Amino acid sequence: MAYSAADERPLAVERRLPGRARRRTDALHDYEKSNAERGSRFPSPLWPFFAPDAARCYRWRAELDCGCITELLTHGDSIPPHQHRLGNGLTGEPLPPGQLYCEHDASVPAPYRDITAWRDRREVALPPDTAEPPEGITAELWTVLRRCEPRTEAFWTVLLECGHSTEVVAPSLGWKPAHGPCVVNPARVREMAEEFDHAAAADPALLETFDGQHMRRMIAAGWPSPRPEQPCSTCVHARTIVAYQAVGWLIPRDTAPEQSTRPARDVLERRLRRAEADAERLRAELAQIGEAPGLG
Ligand SMILES: [Zn+2]
Ligand SMILES: [Zn+2]
Structure with a gap:
């Protein structure tokens, strides 16, 4: 699979995708069920991050580079799904933006990737x-x-x-x-190189495999430990969003009021001054009673 550096913004096109979105009420039911479960695992001040209110959730459909189409939720509708970190790998670690885990064939060999940090x-x-x-x-x-x-x-x-x-x-x-990395003494590395050449001569397919190519590179590098490149099984199953379609809010929003029915600025400023004056008067009354309620 081709990959882009983690800090590169993934590319995806917005277009109509084949098929239909699920019924909104089904999506809402599932979200609330999983949210209640997530909410029970975190203290309430963290809920807005881990279990946000369904009213803040926007629905998308997304097509992955494996051809699968899936539904996603984001907080708000301003950032399209491929620019969010939405997916987790096999061990739960977050995937780079625009990637989701979609396992098709567990037997696909893992490619080797260089360690960068x-x-x-x-x-x-x-x-x-x-x-x-x-x-x-x-x-x-x-x-x-x-x-x-x-x-x-x-x-x-x-x-x-x-x-x-x-x-x-x-x-x-x-x-x-x-x-x-620690390296093996040069005489032992030469022996390993000879053993590898024998093995490759007996089985030329070895050089076609990721493991065979990795072994050849590591012998050339003096058999370093730890290896500067590691197999990445996440790369085999992490798929990239290539296209997306907006579906709508998980809870439909009231249509925005028309410009003509929105109160003018001076009306709102007058209301605000009145509310501030009311608050001031209430604070003064409370001070006279001398018993402030237990709110900050
Ligand atoms: Zn897939
Ligand atoms: Zn990877």
Whole structure:
């Protein structure tokens, strides 16, 4: 899949999309149900951000680059859906603006992307490896790789060039990005290069795979650890909005009053002065009572 840098504004066209929008009452019912669930997870001051009022929601239909058409909600109607961050990846991390997760084929291999930033670090205590080798590893190799003691590893969240993120295990607990990757000694790298050439000669299809190409690049770079490029499974399923269609407010708004029926500026200014004078008078009365109510 082609991708654009995360800070680039995605392009999408506004046009009529095939098919129809869902019934508005169904969309509203689903929204209120999911909103009540979201609202219960956050303290009420945060509701406007995580569970906004349905009256603020605008409906869109969007076509993704996989051909699927889906419905979306945004806060307000001023910014089209492809300029919002609306989607989440498999692990819940927000996707770049204009992308949604739409999985079609779980067997598609993940492409490798360069790491562009190192973000958060966390330490994870791991139990000893199981005696049973993991899938794809022979029992013989497992006797060499298996770690029998519990250990702690440092995991770094990294941003990739595609705008997605993933986690990388550091070569040691004390390792920091400023140290740069550790490399293997040149004699061992030459051996690895020869082994790889043999494997590629026996199975030329290896060079066509993302893993084979990655391995060749890493051997050429001295087998660095951590690897400066990581497989991005999000890239396989993150789809881009290519077209969108406005549907309307989730709760229909009253039509805007006609210019002729809107009160003139001087009328509104007069009303405002009267309301301010009333408020002033009430404050003075309250002060005389001497018991201010518990409002700020
Ligand atoms: Zn799709
Ligand atoms: Zn990606």
